[in-house]
Amino acid sequence: MRCPFCGNVDTQVKDSRPAEDHVAIRRRRFCPACGGRFTTYERVQLRDLVVVKSNGRREDFDRDKLERSIRIALQKRPVEPERVDQMISGIVRRLESLGDTDIPSKTIGEIVMESLARIDTVAYVRFASVYKNFQAVEDFEDFVSELRPRSPVDPGE
Ligand SMILES: [Zn+2]
Numbered sequence: 657m658r659c660p661f662c663g664n665v666d667t668q669v670k671d672s673r674p675a676e677d678h679v680a681i682r683r684r685r686f687c688p689a690c691g692g693r694f695t696t697y698e699r700v701q702l703r704d705l706v707v708v709k710s711n712g713r714r715e716d717f718d719r720d721k722l723e724r725s726i727r728i729a730l731q732k733r734p735v736e737p738e739r740v741d742q743m744i745s746g747i748v749r750r751l752e753s754l755g756d757t758d759i760p761s762k763t764i765g766e767i768v769m770e771s772l773a774r775i776d777t778v779a780y781v782r783f784a785s786v787y788k789n790f791q792a793v794e795d796f797e798d799f800v801s802e803l804r805p806r807s808p809v810d811p812g813e
Contacts, residue, residue, distance in 0.1 A: 659687035
């Protein structure tokens with residue numbers, strides 16, 4: 657990491673510790689050339705997360721896709737939209753803080769089921785019953801979209 661004071665690229669890490677509830681690593685750095693001290697933060701980049709499916713196929717994590725699967729499971733359930741947003745953000749934060757950018761689709765499915773179980777039993781059962789057969793969030797979405805004729809999607813977004 658280049659020193660922001662003198663431009664020297666050979667700086668040293670003096671101290672590393674978890675920050676922001678373990679979502680980031682805070683590093684204190686020292687520049688031996690000029691004696692300058694500075695701090696850097698290391699975070700998982702969401703766009704770099706890769707979903708590893710059970711057949712070994714890999715694809716970039718897509719938050720929108722995850723959100724659609726969850727909203728399908730929650731269709732017509734009396735759950736406030738804010739709670740759903742909160743839940744999805746929580747799931748994404750958990751994925752980001754796993755510490756590995758390669759995430760098995762199974763892990764995502766389990767986290768989703770756990771989260772759904774806490775907010776709506778019916779949605780949980782819907783998701784879990786289909787998920788068990790397909791072992792992939794994406795497949796669940798495909799499956800459900802085949803079942804129902806094009807539902808009127810909110811055009812507002
Ligand atoms: Zn320096």
